[in-house]
Amino acid sequence: MTRSSGLISRRRLLASAAVAAGGVATGGLLSACNAGSSGGSGGKGNLTVMIGVQDLPKEMIADFEKKNPGIKITLLQHDATRLNAMLASGNPPDISVAGAVGSANVNARGLATDLTPYLEKSRVLKKDDLLPVNDSFRWDGSRSGRGAYYGVVKDWSQDATLWYNTALFDRAKVPYLSDTQPTSYDDLLAVAKRLTVKSGGTTKVFGLGLEWAWNLIAPMTMMVLQQGEQLYNDDLTEVDFTTAAARRAFGWYVEFARAGVGPTSLNPLPDVSDQSTFSAKRMAITQDGYWFGGNFVEDTALRDSIRMAPAPVMGDKRISPCYSGQGLWIPAKSKHKDEAWKFMEYYLAGEPAETRAKSGWGLPSLKPLLPKLPQTLPYQKQAYTVAQNELRYAGALPDSPYITLDAWNAVIDKSLQRAIKNEQTVDAACAALTREANKLLKQGKEQVS
Amino acid sequence: MAHRKWSRYPRAPFYLFVSPWVLGFLALTAVPLAYAFVISLTNFDGSSPRWRWVGFRNYVELFGDGSAWAALIRTIAYTALAVPLSVAGSLGLATLLNRRLKAVGLWRTIFFLPSVVPVVATAILWKLVLNRDAGILNTLLGAVGIDRISWLGDPAAFYSLILLTLWGLGGGMVIMLAALQGVPPELEEAAIVDGAGRWRVFRHVTLPMISPVVFFQIATGVIASLQIIVQPLLLAETNNISTIAAVPESTHVYMVQVYEEYFLRNRFGYGSAMLWVFFLVILVFTLLVQRSTRSWVYYEVDGDADR
Numbered sequence: 001m002t003r004s005s006g007l008i009s010r011r012r013l014l015a016s017a018a019v020a021a022g023g024v025a026t027g028g029l030l031s032a033c034n035a036g037s038s039g040g041s042g043g044k045g046n047l048t049v050m051i052g053v054q055d056l057p058k059e060m061i062a063d064f065e066k067k068n069p070g071i072k073i074t075l076l077q078h079d080a081t082r083l084n085a086m087l088a089s090g091n092p093p094d095i096s097v098a099g100a101v102g103s104a105n106v107n108a109r110g111l112a113t114d115l116t117p118y119l120e121k122s123r124v125l126k127k128d129d130l131l132p133v134n135d136s137f138r139w140d141g142s143r144s145g146r147g148a149y150y151g152v153v154k155d156w157s158q159d160a161t162l163w164y165n166t167a168l169f170d171r172a173k174v175p176y177l178s179d180t181q182p183t184s185y186d187d188l189l190a191v192a193k194r195l196t197v198k199s200g201g202t203t204k205v206f207g208l209g210l211e212w213a214w215n216l217i218a219p220m221t222m223m224v225l226q227q228g229e230q231l232y233n234d235d236l237t238e239v240d241f242t243t244a245a246a247r248r249a250f251g252w253y254v255e256f257a258r259a260g261v262g263p264t265s266l267n268p269l270p271d272v273s274d275q276s277t278f279s280a281k282r283m284a285i286t287q288d289g290y291w292f293g294g295n296f297v298e299d300t301a302l303r304d305s306i307r308m309a310p311a312p313v314m315g316d317k318r319i320s321p322c323y324s325g326q327g328l329w330i331p332a333k334s335k336h337k338d339e340a341w342k343f344m345e346y347y348l349a350g351e352p353a354e355t356r357a358k359s360g361w362g363l364p365s366l367k368p369l370l371p372k373l374p375q376t377l378p379y380q381k382q383a384y385t386v387a388q389n390e391l392r393y394a395g396a397l398p399d400s401p402y403i404t405l406d407a408w409n410a411v412i413d414k415s416l417q418r419a420i421k422n423e424q425t426v427d428a429a430c431a432a433l434t435r436e437a438n439k440l441l442k443q444g445k446e447q448v449s
Numbered sequence: 450m451a452h453r454k455w456s457r458y459p460r461a462p463f464y465l466f467v468s469p470w471v472l473g474f475l476a477l478t479a480v481p482l483a484y485a486f487v488i489s490l491t492n493f494d495g496s497s498p499r500w501r502w503v504g505f506r507n508y509v510e511l512f513g514d515g516s517a518w519a520a521l522i523r524t525i526a527y528t529a530l531a532v533p534l535s536v537a538g539s540l541g542l543a544t545l546l547n548r549r550l551k552a553v554g555l556w557r558t559i560f561f562l563p564s565v566v567p568v569v570a571t572a573i574l575w576k577l578v579l580n581r582d583a584g585i586l587n588t589l590l591g592a593v594g595i596d597r598i599s600w601l602g603d604p605a606a607f608y609s610l611i612l613l614t615l616w617g618l619g620g621g622m623v624i625m626l627a628a629l630q631g632v633p634p635e636l637e638e639a640a641i642v643d644g645a646g647r648w649r650v651f652r653h654v655t656l657p658m659i660s661p662v663v664f665f666q667i668a669t670g671v672i673a674s675l676q677i678i679v680q681p682l683l684l685a686e687t688n689n690i691s692t693i694a695a696v697p698e699s700t701h702v703y704m705v706q707v708y709e710e711y712f713l714r715n716r717f718g719y720g721s722a723m724l725w726v727f728f729l730v731i732l733v734f735t736l737l738v739q740r741s742t743r744s745w746v747y748y749e750v751d752g753d754a755d756r
Contacts, residue, residue: 410695448494
């Protein structure tokens with residue numbers, strides 16, 4: 001083909017294709033390399049809130065919109081994968097829910113908005129009213145616990161505390177747990193074995209639920225701290241599961257699973273939560289925080305036979321930490337930060353916060369709301385007393401910015417499974433876990449440094 | 450169509466007619482591929498503005514990553530087992546149903562139905578069947594004195610995944626059936642007249658005649674099997690220990706590992722490098738299958754083509 005005619009030539013076709021591909025690819029890449037520079041959460045005053053649907057009922061949305069004309073709320077059910085995708089596309093929600101413990105990774109990656117200026121100006125949600133649990137949302141550029149605030153806790157609990165069904169204790173002729181003195185983990189397992197009821201290869205009553213599906217790193221870290229040891233090194237870049245204290249903690253979980261006294265990832269509950277099984281009177285003890293009591297206000301069949309007990313201990317040091325502390329944060333790329341803050345004021349310090357405190361769904365994160373905790377029903381009074389006593393032993397867990405909680409729990413769970421199934425000894429599993437976790441931490445450090 | 454010169458095609462209609470595909474290819478294949486390659490040269494975590502170029506470091510790390518290699522070997526093992534079984538199974542079923550039976554249409558429908566059921570529904574069904582404590586399979590085995598087996602845990606999960614794959618044989622069966630019905634009966638009859646038995650007729654007449662379809666099934670089967678991801682994730686016992694179901698080691702295939710790198714560890718750069726390497730692996734496997742056709746695929750040549 002030598003002249004420009006209306007006919008196609010192979011060379012021209014290939015050249016055109018290359019130019020088109022190059023053009024489109026370059027355009028795509030230029031925008032890709034600038035990921036997150038565009039987009040938004042909708043029109044002016046349209047606030048996208050990503051939270052559990054049960055935590056933001058329609059009435060509450062209507063109330064907020066009535067009190068804040070011009071702001072419309074779009075509710076998204078919280079989903080970690082969806083949140084990641086939205087963050088990746090540069091079009092995040094304006095507010096998202098997250099645990100304060102575990103926020104270090106998000107903060108180190110520069111994904112959250114510094115809320116300190118808002119806190120300093122606000123007459124509703126004031127810095128001076130924040131309880132220490134909010135410190136887990138703080139980040140100073142290298143570690144959490146100090147520096148600017150990147151989130152505010154909505155409610156929290158000391159999550160290692162226990163709730164138990166006295167009727168099942170009575171049936172198994174097991175004495176009740178103390179309201180003030182913590183049981184040891186070894187005794188707790190022994191009690192769980194006595195409470196477990198099996199029949200024909202299936203478990204009729206679980207002795208103990210650990211909410212295995214939710215968190216493994218926090219309880220294990222707590223167990224190590226209770227023995228006066230540390231899981232992490234000073235700068236949170238490495239862990240060591242081969243110490244005697246860590247092996248003991250890991251080994252306890254292995255023994256728990258092998259004893260078959262409670263759900264594990266190898267024998268999970270269908271709804272990945274202890275609550276329904278406990279409510280069905282098929283679980284004698286569950287390890288859940290103060291918030292768990294909120295489930296039983298209307299449950300007349302169960303509320304007269306439930307009690308709360310202090311967090312168990314593995315060593316001599318009594319520590320009862322918060323594993324998570326769910327709260328709200330504003331993504332750095334939110335297009336409606338001021339409106340988002342208005343919502344935070346309403347939700348965390350307004351009527352919803354007061355209602356939550358009165359209901360007993362966790363401890364409030366603001367000092368003025370503490371007296372609002374319920375003490376009407378007998379079980380609420382008992383739980384209130386236990387919780388007040390437990391507050392004396394509150395402690396913060398280390399939160400490495402170099403690893404996500406999801407990654408932590410997945411790597412621990414896989415190591416536990418290998419040990420539970422006797423594919424590895426506890427010592428070998430702990431050594432492997434140390435290697436795998438440190439590899440993740442190293443990768444994470446490289447990623448955020 | 451004989452070899453027409455390119456210059457005999459008018460340019461405008463040509464571009465007009467190919468443009469939908471070309472644009473689709475560029476937007477949905479070429480650009481994402483190029484984007485993934487660029488990302489693979491960074492330490493991008495999917496959302497943080499703090500990323501930087503790392504050159505080919507992700508690729509270097511990948512070649513030393515034992516878990517990625519193990520996942521790749523597992524994937525190849527799955528493919529090596531699933532594809533022959535699927536092809537042989539669908540061919541066997543098609544052969545059985547390519548005869549004059551009573552209610553043959555009904556039988557064909559029954560065998561085809563599972564392949565049109567969405568994979569999620571199929572996985573839920575098999576999770577119920579294979580559940581260790583309440584599954585019907587262990588209940589039946591228990592009735593004859595066999596202990597409960599953890600079908601969804603290691604090491605049985607691998608075979609459960611194969612079983613789930615074979616449950617969808619109906620789609621391949623229909624294609625094979627069409628191929629079998631395209632074999633001229635006079636060829637088979639001639640072989641029978643020459644004294645060939647059923648097996649020899651099948652082996653030397655039927656099979657060569659349908660070999661292009663068998664090749665198609667193998668090629669697409671290899672590509673699909675290597676890329677398997679949804680079924681292992683769905684078959685895993687849900688435990689919410691992370692946003693990703695805890696996939697047993699025996700079904701922890703390459704794409705599951707990629708998924709974890711992206712969404713569990715937020716390593717978009719490394720995950721993209723894994724995908725690019727995998728793209729090349731699949732390309733090599735496909736070329737090997739393609740190359741092997743010279744020795745076993747029989748294409749009828751249309752003698753009238755050049756007239």
